Amino acid sequence: MPTATACFYDGKAIEVDKAIALKQRAKAENNVVPLFTCLECHERVRPHRGGGHAPAHFEHLKRNADCSLSHVARKRNRPDPLKADYSLDDPKALEGYEIDRQATFLKRNQALVAKCKERDDYTCQACGFELESNGNHIIECHHTKPLAVHGERMIPLSELVCLCPTCHRIAHTRKDPFTVNEIKAILGQE
Numbered sequence: 001m002p003t004a005t006a007c008f009y010d011g012k013a014i015e016v017d018k019a020i021a022l023k024q025r026a027k028a029e030n031n032v033v034p035l036f037t038c039l040e041c042h043e044r045v046r047p048h049r050g051g052g053h054a055p056a057h058f059e060h061l062k063r064n065a066d067c068s069l070s071h072v073a074r075k076r077n078r079p080d081p082l083k084a085d086y087s088l089d090d091p092k093a094l095e096g097y098e099i100d101r102q103a104t105f106l107k108r109n110q111a112l113v114a115k116c117k118e119r120d121d122y123t124c125q126a127c128g129f130e131l132e133s134n135g136n137h138i139i140e141c142h143h144t145k146p147l148a149v150h151g152e153r154m155i156p157l158s159e160l161v162c163l164c165p166t167c168h169r170i171a172h173t174r175k176d177p178f179t180v181n182e183i184k185a186i187l188g189q190e
Helices: 014-028 110-119 167-173 180-186
Strands: 008-009 012-017 044-048 055-060 140-143 160-163
Touching: 008 014, 012 014, 012 160, 014 044, 014 055, 110 140, 110 160, 140 167, 160 167, 160 180
Parallel strands: none
Antiparallel strands: 008 012, 044 055, 140 160
16 A cells, blocks of 8 residues: 655655654644645645555545545454353353453461461361372361451461361352351351
8 A cells, every 4th residue: 555655745745754743843833734635636645654564645534535645544354342242151261361450468377377278287177188289288267257258367377277178268259258067068167
């Protein structure tokens, strides 16, 4: 596609660099932006600075498919914004894309967590499960009074209990977490 690098200004053909300078001077002096017209169709154009891989050129203010120097509007295949990307019944879904987000984390005292794990002998207090992998115990420390609800405060060891990852997940499937006894009942152990 040919690119317009010249236009008419005051009845004379000028290059795009001169047009850009005239436009900038008019803006700096708070004057009306000069009238530039296409050499071929005589419709209004504006000088456009180069950027990326495109050199400086003129662009028509309104697309003109009959002018060889006008960028012809391309029809893009855009998805219907009101149509779902996938069916809710579809067994697959789009995952793995990146999103930016800001997060605030609640500070945990690792020494207190270690004391809880040691006290409970690295064993889930709901199901009795104990797992060790490569010499490391796999156990989580659960707050019986959630930090997010009760905020910053001194936490006694008595408010912590060891749960395996599965029981810990069960505990947090409700807004007010399940107690150890409730988890035992769910598992049919009580």
